[in-house]
Amino acid sequence: IAGITQAPTSQILAAGRRMTLRCTQDMRHNAMYWYRQDLGLGLRLIHYSNTAGTTGKGEVPDGYSVSRANTDDFPLTLASAVPSQTSVYFCASSEGHTDTQYFGPGTRLTVL
Amino acid sequence: AQSVSQHNHHVILSEAASLELGCNYSYGGTVNLFWYVQYPGQHLQLLLKYFSGDPLVKGIKGFEAEFIKSKFSFNLRKPSVQWSDTAEYFCAVNLPGGFKTIFGAGTRLFVKA
Numbered sequence: 001i002a003g004i005t006q007a008p009t010s011q012i013l014a015a016g017r018r019m020t021l022r023c024t025q026d027m028r029h030n031a032m033y034w035y036r037q038d039l040g041l042g043l044r045l046i047h048y049s050n051t052a053g054t055t056g057k058g059e060v061p062d063g064y065s066v067s068r069a070n071t072d073d074f075p076l077t078l079a080s081a082v083p084s085q086t087s088v089y090f091c092a093s094s095e096g097h098t099d100t101q102y103f104g105p106g107t108r109l110t111v112l
Numbered sequence: 113a114q115s116v117s118q119h120n121h122h123v124i125l126s127e128a129a130s131l132e133l134g135c136n137y138s139y140g141g142t143v144n145l146f147w148y149v150q151y152p153g154q155h156l157q158l159l160l161k162y163f164s165g166d167p168l169v170k171g172i173k174g175f176e177a178e179f180i181k182s183k184f185s186f187n188l189r190k191p192s193v194q195w196s197d198t199a200e201y202f203c204a205v206n207l208p209g210g211f212k213t214i215f216g217a218g219t220r221l222f223v224k225a
Contacts (some may be wrong), residue, residue, distance in 0.1 A: 035215075040121065042217040043156075044203060058212060090156065098144050098163075098206050101213065103156040 002026055004104035006091050011092040012110045013081050021076040021107050023091030031094045032074040033058075033101065034066060043090065049074055050097050081111045114139045116205050118216035125193050126224045133188040133219050135203030145186040146204040146213070147177055156202065162186065173197070195225045 007022045025032065030051045035043040035058075045058030049068040063085060065077045074093075078085055088108050092101040119134035137143060144154060147159040160171025167179040177188045203216040 040217055042116075042118075043215040045212055045214075048212065075203075089221075092156075098208055100146070100158045100161060101156075103148075105155045 003102055004027070004091055004093060006089075006104040006107050008107060009105070010108040010110075012112065013027055015111055016080050017076045019081055019093075019109070021078075021089055021109070023076070023104060024072050025072045025074075025091075025093045025102075026072065027095075027102065028071060029093035029095050029102070031097045031099075032068065032077045033092045033094075034064070035090045035092065036060065036085075037090060037106070038087050041074075046076065046089075048097075066073070075078060081109075083111045085109065086111045113213055114127045114205065114207065116203055116214050116216040118201075118203055118219050120219050122220050122222070123204075124222045124224065127195055128192045129223075130175060131188070131190040131193045131197070131221070133201055133203075133221070135186045136184050137186070137205045138184065139205065139207060142208055144206040144208065145177075145179060146206070147171065147186070147188050148204060148215075149199050150202070150218075151199045153198070156204065159201070175210075181223065187189070192196045193221075193223050195223050197221060 008029045028099045033048045034046040047066040049055045052071045091104040115138045117136045134205045145162040148156045149159045150156045162169045170176045202218045206213040
């Protein structure tokens with residue numbers, strides 16, 4: 001069982017470009033999340049989905065969008081990347097929204 | 113807004129020293145509490161959690177945490193740390209009925225061999 005996979009592992013992106021970070025889980029969890037991790041700020045929730053077909057905004061949603069077409073996939077899109085979006089992005093999933101979250105390996109994104 | 117505060121951003125200890133990492137949250141109702149750990153080069157994983165019952169919870173690798181409701185605290189402890197405990201530790205709070213888990217800023221622990 002792979003758990004959660006994320007792609008790409010890392011990416012350098014020019015400002016203004018569009019980018020989609022991929023996240024796939026094989027645990028059939030209902031809830032999925034996207035966080036960004038920045039030094040000194042911990043993990044901040046970008047968007048979440050409590051079940052396929054629904055999404056919600058987290059603490060820092062501006063500049064990001066998500067979709068949840070099925071249970072397994074939860075892509076995060078940066079429509080027009082800006083340097084402040086340079087960060088490490090983690091996808092996570094949980095059975096229910098109050099349960100333990102399982103994290104992917106992360107995507108290190110640099111926007112120049 | 114709800115928040116989670118971790119008192120120490122960096123902690124340096126020698127092996128066999130005792131560890132206590134502070135965590136306080138700002139929410140007056142029932143909460144679910146977690147400690148996650150991120151070892152160097154690895155992704156976050158659960159260390160321990162508290163939902164209800166005995167306020168002293170035990171996790172993996174000899175870690176434990178005590179929930180003190182009156183102090184809004186969930187401090188992490190380990191009697192004797194090892195070099196392999198070098199990692200970043202995150203306290204997190206989930207509010208029942210909500211879909212958001214709030215993480216603290218993290219504490220980086222370095223254990224000297």
